[in-house]
Amino acid sequence: MRSVLAALLLLPGLAVAAMPCEGEGDPFVAAPGFGAATPLPTPAALALARQGDGVLVLQGDREPIRLADSAACARGLDDPDCVTHRLVAVFDAPRGYLVQRQHYEHADFLWVDRAHGAMESLADQPRFSPELRWMISVSASDYMALNGIEVFDLSRDGLVRAWQHLPRGAPERFTFFTFWRWTGEEEAMLCAWRGAPPAMTGPEPVMLRRGEFGWRVEPLP
Helix, strand or coil, X not given: CHHHHHHHHCCCCCCCCCCXXXXXXXXXXXXXXXXXXXXXXXXXXXXXEEEXXXXXXXXXXXXXXXXXXCHHHHHCCCCCCCCEEEEXXXXXXXXXXXEEEECCCXXXXXXXXXXXXXXXEECCXXXXXXXXXXXXXXXXXXXXXXXXXXXXXXXXXXXXXXXXXXXXXXXXXXXXXXXXXXXXXXXXXXXXXXXXXXXXXXXXXXXXXXXXXXXXXXXXX
8 A cells, every 4th residue: 555655646747645446435437638639729620520400520531531510409409319429528638529429318428530530439528548559548437327337548549448357246346337537558447436325335446457467456465
């Protein structure tokens, strides 16, 4: 524990008094931020996209990328089958768009590759590693959305899902996870909860780490 805390205190912008998972009071409310990736300023992002008549058009390197709202939205945004799209952020490194999809009772995200137009669904917003090799999405949900951890590899000319962990209940120790911060290029600290509302307890800091046999969640040393 002492070595991990010492490493955390050296991270830029982290207050000396901050402790792992301090302030993580609600796992179902996502914290802001994208890790090491910085989105383009709003004027530059808006210049690469336009939206109208239920279609979001993004500027791709090869051709425009079109994301149309579902046909059910014509009956009203409160239709159970309506799915709408909203641009959240644009990135130059890595090159992509982050789009939020609003469903009837939950929201998720799409990562859209600017070079090829390929798309990948994300349950929560992405968090990019310090050298932008990895992207993780950590989602806590007890209802409609995916509940778990997803790791994506950005080094293979696009986005490739490298690992996924979906808590299935007993005998697993933890039921929900949230992202805390990257502590290295291939390790991040997460916050974990036991049980389910209203008897849920936590958070407890754990490590998401890539080792010889791939990614796994580990207790703090």
